[in-house]
Amino acid sequence: MSLDYIISVVKPMLQGAQMTVLLFFIAIIVSIPLGFLLTLAAKSSFKPLAWLAQTYIYVVRGTPLLLQLLIICFGLPMLPVVGPYLVFDRFVAACIGFIINYAAYFAEIFRGGLLGIDKGQYEAAQVLGLNKWQTMTRIILPQMFRIALPAVANESVTLIKDTALLYAVAVPELLHYAQAAVNRDFTIMPFFLAALIYLIMTVIMSLIFQQLEKRLRFE
Template identity: 80%
Template sequence: MSLDYLITILKPMLEGAQMTVLLFFIAIVTSIPLGFALTLAVKSRFKLVSWLAHAYIYVMRGTPLLLQLLLICFGLPMLPVVGEYLVLDRFVAACLGFILNYAAYFAEIFRGGLLAIDKGQYEAAQVLGLNKWQTTTRIILPQMFRIALPAVANESVTLVKDTALLYAVAVPELLHFAQTAVNRDFTIVPFFVAGIIYLIMTLLLTLFFKRLEQRFKFE
């Protein structure tokens, strides 16, 4: 396989990778705080709020992400009366699906981080005279984030790979251009190139989180 051919297929695939990276950043930046908000809702003293948060997390984690994407992209516009107002741009709809799905997973990760904190930490904070806000922001949240960081890193890597599902809702991302080249040229080389690009993205993300873990380990 000539170098010229590799350059030819690499250009559109890198353009598709830009869409992949854009979706990843939008989803990760939005779903993490939303997931934390869901964690707080689960722990709410109001039973209805807690129940709704539990139900949301159960549904989003219990159904396939692909099904959720198809529902948002193609199902919502078919609803009677309000369907015409729910027609979204495919990329916007995909971002919404990823955010809603991953927020549920991050919520469970953060909940696990909170449960792992010894109750003695709360008692020690009371002895020191810290109020609830100070206890949460200065003691609980830093420990929770340190505990949850490996799981957040793993989920983030999964998110990079899941962006390939954009192909199913006709958003032109990395896998779309790889499949186009395969169909056009009758060769599987574009799939290998796409795999290498995914590996590079996940490697960079893994190195970032490893460095972040080391930083928090020594704080």
């Protein structure tokens, strides 16, 4: 296997990896705050809102991401009346699907982070004369994010690998170009090269979160 061949195969795969990275950042930037809002909604004293948020989390986490992507890409346009208004670009549809899915998982992670905070923290805040907003922003949220960070890191690494599902909805990403090279050249080497690229991306993301955890640990 010549170096020239490897370069010729890796070059389009790196172009596809740009789509992978773009999807990752869009999904992370939107789904994390959305997940936190879902956590607050699920804990709301307004029962209809709490029930709606909890149902959303339960349904999304209980169904496969691939199925959700297929519904958004191919199912929604088939709905009567509103279907024509729900036709999205494939990449946009994929972003919507990933955001919807990962927001539910992050919501559960943040819920676990809140449960990990000792109730004495709330009592101490009351003793110090802090109102609810001050208690939440100065005491509860920093601790919650510190507790939830390892799980957020794991979920983020999983998100990188799940971007391979773009292949199933015909978005030309990393795996798409690897499969094209395999079919063209009758060799599985492109699959190994794609695996290496995914591995590099996950290692980089893991190192970033490790540094973030160390920084938060010493603050």
